[in-house]
Amino acid sequence: MKAGGYLGNILRVDLTKRETRVESFDDKMAKRWIGGVGFGAHYLWEEIPASVKWSDPENIMVWASGPLAGSGVYGAGTINITAKGPMTNLAGSSQANGFLGAYLKFSGFDAIIVQGRASQPVYLWVKDGIAELRDASDFKGMDILKLESSLQKTLNVKHRQVSIYGIGPAGENLVRYASIGGDGGHFAAHNGLGAVMGSKNLKAVVAHTGKPNFDIYDPKRLKEKYEEMFSFAKGFGHTYKWGTGGGVSALHETGGLPVKNYTTNIFPAHEKMNGQYMRTHYKLKSKPCYKCKFAHVKEVVVTEGPYKGFVGEEPEYEQLAAWGPQIGNTELGAVVMLANEVDRLGIDCNEAAWTIGWVMECYEKAIFTKKDLDGLDMSWGNVESVKVMLGKISKKEGIGELLAEGVMRASTIWGKGSSDHAIYTHKGGSPRTHDHRGGKWHELFDTCVSNTSTIESTWVGIHPALVDQPPLTDMFSHEEVASTNAKFNGIRQLDDCLGTCRFVAPHPKLQLDCVNAVTGWNLSLEDAFKTGLRIVNQLRAFNFRHGLRKEMERPSKRYGSKPIDGPACGKSISRKWEKMLEIYYTDMGWDPYTGKPLPKTLERLGLEKLIGAF
Numbered sequence: 001m002k003a004g005g006y007l008g009n010i011l012r013v014d015l016t017k018r019e020t021r022v023e024s025f026d027d028k029m030a031k032r033w034i035g036g037v038g039f040g041a042h043y044l045w046e047e048i049p050a051s052v053k054w055s056d057p058e059n060i061m062v063w064a065s066g067p068l069a070g071s072g073v074y075g076a077g078t079i080n081i082t083a084k085g086p087m088t089n090l091a092g093s094s095q096a097n098g099f100l101g102a103y104l105k106f107s108g109f110d111a112i113i114v115q116g117r118a119s120q121p122v123y124l125w126v127k128d129g130i131a132e133l134r135d136a137s138d139f140k141g142m143d144i145l146k147l148e149s150s151l152q153k154t155l156n157v158k159h160r161q162v163s164i165y166g167i168g169p170a171g172e173n174l175v176r177y178a179s180i181g182g183d184g185g186h187f188a189a190h191n192g193l194g195a196v197m198g199s200k201n202l203k204a205v206v207a208h209t210g211k212p213n214f215d216i217y218d219p220k221r222l223k224e225k226y227e228e229m230f231s232f233a234k235g236f237g238h239t240y241k242w243g244t245g246g247g248v249s250a251l252h253e254t255g256g257l258p259v260k261n262y263t264t265n266i267f268p269a270h271e272k273m274n275g276q277y278m279r280t281h282y283k284l285k286s287k288p289c290y291k292c293k294f295a296h297v298k299e300v301v302v303t304e305g306p307y308k309g310f311v312g313e314e315p316e317y318e319q320l321a322a323w324g325p326q327i328g329n330t331e332l333g334a335v336v337m338l339a340n341e342v343d344r345l346g347i348d349c350n351e352a353a354w355t356i357g358w359v360m361e362c363y364e365k366a367i368f369t370k371k372d373l374d375g376l377d378m379s380w381g382n383v384e385s386v387k388v389m390l391g392k393i394s395k396k397e398g399i400g401e402l403l404a405e406g407v408m409r410a411s412t413i414w415g416k417g418s419s420d421h422a423i424y425t426h427k428g429g430s431p432r433t434h435d436h437r438g439g440k441w442h443e444l445f446d447t448c449v450s451n452t453s454t455i456e457s458t459w460v461g462i463h464p465a466l467v468d469q470p471p472l473t474d475m476f477s478h479e480e481v482a483s484t485n486a487k488f489n490g491i492r493q494l495d496d497c498l499g500t501c502r503f504v505a506p507h508p509k510l511q512l513d514c515v516n517a518v519t520g521w522n523l524s525l526e527d528a529f530k531t532g533l534r535i536v537n538q539l540r541a542f543n544f545r546h547g548l549r550k551e552m553e554r555p556s557k558r559y560g561s562k563p564i565d566g567p568a569c570g571k572s573i574s575r576k577w578e579k580m581l582e583i584y585y586t587d588m589g590w591d592p593y594t595g596k597p598l599p600k601t602l603e604r605l606g607l608e609k610l611i612g613a614f
Contacts, residue, residue, distance in 0.1 A: 003027050004217040005067030005518040010039075011109040011131050013124060015200050016057055016116030020131040022109075031521065032606070034497035034531060035066030037093045037452070039111050040082025041538040044091055045610075047115075050545050054086045054192075055174065055199040057117040063104070063205065064111035068511075069499025070102035070212055070290070071518050072219075073226045076500045077102040077290025079165070085191030085453055086176045087351070087406055087429040090543040092191025093452040093496065097297075098183030099163040099209070101499040102290045106210030118201035123151070123166070127208040136203035143344040144168040144181040147204060155206070166204030167194045168346030170394040174198050175404040177351035181343055184287060185297070185313035189348040191429060191453035217520030225517055229510040230293060236506045237460060238275070239296050244317035244503075245275030251321075255438025255568035259325040260380060261357035262423060262435060262558055265566025269330040273320060278332065284314060294504045300336060307333030312340035321433040322353030327360060328380030341387055345394040352393070354423045354430045355407045356386055361421050367414075374398040406430070408556070423559045426552045429453050431559065438568040439475045442485055444560075445573070445580060449485075449553050449595075451539035457489035459502060464488050467508050467525060476568075478576035479583055486587035490532030497535070534605040537597045540590075541607070545614040550595050553581065 008030075010023045033042045040062040052058045061083040068076045079100040085092025104112070108129030121136035138154075139147055148164045155162060165182030171194035178194030181187045182204075188194075197203075216222060238246030251257040252270040259267045271277060278284075282303050288295035298314040310333060315323070319339035323329060329338075342349045356378075362368045363378040370377060374392065376385045392400030402410050407430055411422035424430045425448045432454065436444030442462045443455055450456035464484060465471050472484045491508045498505075498515065505511045512528050515521065523531075540548075554560070560574040573580075585592045589601030599611045 003030055003067070003519040003521065004215040005071060006030050007105060007108065007110050007214050009109050011112045011126065013112060013114045013131070013133070014116045015114065015118040015122065015133070015202060018118070018133050020133070025110075030067070032531075033535070034494065035110065035499060036064050036080035036095070036497035037082055037493060038497040038531070038535050039064040040080060040093055041091075041535045041542070043113060044082060044084065045538055045542050048084055048542075050547075052084065054084045054089060054196060057115070057200070059084050059196060059199075061114040061193070061196055061200070062111060063114070065101035065104050066497050066499030067518050068514055070105045070214075071216060071514075072222065072291065073500055073505065073514055074230055075289045075292035075294055075504040077163075078499050078501055079104065079188070080496055081180060081188045081193050083193055083196045084546065085193060086174075086195050087191045088427040088453050090427060090453065090546055090548055091451060091539045092193055093539075094188035094190040094193055094454070095496055096165065096180065096182065096186045096188040097289045097501045098186035099160070099290045100165055100182060100205070100207055103163040103207040103209050106213060107207045108213070112205070114200065114202060117199065121201050121203045123204040123206060124202065125206045128210070139203050141169060141172065144346050145184075145344050148182065148184065151204060151206060157208075161209055163207050163209070164204055167197050168344060168394065170346040171195055171198035173394065173396050173404070175347060175393060175396065176406050176409070177348040179346050179348045181346055183289070185343060186289070187343065189350070192348070194346050216518050218517045222514055222517035225510055225513040229505055229507055229514065232507050232510060233294060233504050239503050240294060242275035242279055243296050243298065243314060245278060245315065245320045247317055248274035248320055249276070251434065251438075253567065255563055255566040256435050256440050257325055257438075258321055258433055258435040260328050261326065261354075261361045261421065262437070262561065262563075263361060265435060265438060265563050265568065267325040270325070273324045273330070273332055273335065275317075275320075278314065287313070289501060292501070292504060294501075296503055302333040302336055305331055305333040307331070307337050310337055312336055313343065315339035318433040319349050322349045323383070323386075326353045326357045326433060327383075327386060329383050330381065331383065334383040338383060338386060338390075341390055345390060347390065347394060350433050351406050351430050352390065353433055355393075355403050355410065356389065358407050358411060358418070358422050359389070359403065362418050365421075367416050367418050372399065420557050422556055424556045425559065426554050426556065427453070427548075435563070436559075437561070437563050437571065437573065438566060441475055441481045441573050442472065444555065445481055445584070446485055448555055449581070449584060451536060451543055456536065457485050457492055459492050459495075460506075462488055467491055467529075476571050478573070478580050482580040482583040483587055486584050489588065490529040490536060493532040493535045494528050497531075530605060534607060537602065537605055537607055538610070540597055541610045541614045544596055550581070550593075553595065
């Protein structure tokens with residue numbers, strides 16, 4: 001019998017043959033992998049051998065919802081996209097909130113697996129159990145916002161009758177950190193999934209809305225639990241009132257705000273760069289995701305300064321940090337402009353900001369000249385030059401071709417000592433836009449050892465108390481950080497299986513109550529951890545098969561450096577990095593010298609077939 005919350009249908013799309021077919025899955029598959037990144041981990045291992053490159057037609061993309069998507073849980077319209085990604089050449093997993101996770105299910109499918117490469121640009125259209133590949137030649141070169149409006153006009157549909165996710169010029173031109181965007185400003189941005197989409201000549205995915213078409217085991221209990229979860233979420237941090245930007249000043253006080261590419265931790269303008277200032281000085285209008293009472297997403301109108309009158313999406317924290325302190329800009333209106341420019345082009349704001357900040361520092365140090373940069377003055381805070389440079393990156397035009405490789409590869413190619421100033425992990429990607437050296441060692445460490453190309457066990461800090469574990473008491477303890485990360489790992493990967501937004505569903509136990517109410521299962525917290533760790537270990541096995549080595553699990557020289565000022569001045573995470581790896585690997589049940597999962601760990605998680613296979 002099919003569990004509640006599922007249709008049991010996966011749409012298989014072969015772009016090379018221009019064929020689609022429907023495959024079914026049973027309750028055993030659903031309970032083992034849940035959905036989202038779990039489905040992605042399963043299919044990546046099964047279908048992508050080590051010989052396949054990220055840009056090969058044989059690389060697959062798994063677009064998966066989860067059992068809570070479209071169930072009535074507030075904001076449960078999240079989609080997870082998984083593929084082998086170009087930034088790390090390893091697994092990439094990223095979520096986008098909005099509507100697609102719910103609309104995909106209403107259209108008849110729990111997930112889509114995309115393989116092959118189309119001979120010309122196409123988009124995938126799904127509705128009422130029907131899927132079609134349609135010509136997208138007329139949309140070639142369009143930015144993401146123009147793509148959405150043009151497709152709506154072509155399909156003769158109104159706003160919110162469809163969910164559209166696609167790529168802009170960066171994805172089409174295979175910029176390594178291209179993102180996938182849709183629903184007016186939501187993005188799956190990590191590990192260049194937009195470039196994977198571009199390599200397949202897939203411009204967009206379109207799903208129509210509809211009525212819930214799946215069973216819910218206990219609707220009354222589900223409503224009780226998601227209302228309880230919403231009440232908890234309102235008091236969990238500052239996001240409900242001030243948006244994610246509400247944390248800018250608090251991070252500055254701990255040394256966690258990235259300023260001028262980690263060259264300082266002092267940014268006096270932070271109080272005019274935070275969510276509190278934006279939401280009390282600019283005009284805002286709610287743009288909620290699917291049935292979301294939390295409604296933290298806003299449209300913003302700039303009301304002062306040189307960008308007065310600019311209208312766009314309110315920048316999230318990472319965009320505020322990226323286009324404010326990281327590039328030495330103190331004009332909030334310019335942050336709004338640049339954040340929306342990056343989204344329009346389809347570029348990950350995190351990698352873009354580390355790349356631009358690196359360029360600016362190197363320009364200041366004469367490692368780059370104006371001539372090298374196509375005549376652009378890349379001094380700190382020159383936002384109009386940044387805007388032009390982002391356009392060059394999206395088209396791989398001039399110096400943009402080098403910078404489209406991301407900061408690790410660009411600094412290696414450019415040389416001249418520039419890698420010493422570059423912020424990245426040795427897997428190839430970069431962190432989210434924080435200064436993790438300032439009270440966020442758990443996220444710095446997580447970013448380097450993660451199997452998904454972004455944080456894996458942490459999110460908005462680390463919260464062991466939510467799952468009845470002892471709290472992390474010393475943010476600067478190498479031993480405690482490593483051990484706590486290992487013990488907490490797994491539960492946040494389960495989040496990414498469910499089709500829910502973490503802002504509305506931050507409490508693991510309440511979220512699990514909702515899963516059980518929808519499916520009719522009786523999953524315990526122990527079951528939840530086991531499922532999450534199964535995903536973590538499956539992705540790790542995939543990564544080792546595709547070239548992961550222990551020496552890649554470390555920060556660059558600048559990323560792992562000591563802050564020279566601010567609250568965390570002189571603190572060094574790199575001093576005991578090898579010890580941290582040994583503790584973490586051991587506590588995860590991995591070989592302490594290589595980081596490979598041990599046979600007994602794989603057996604405990606039901607992954608016996610992986611033993612000896614990577």
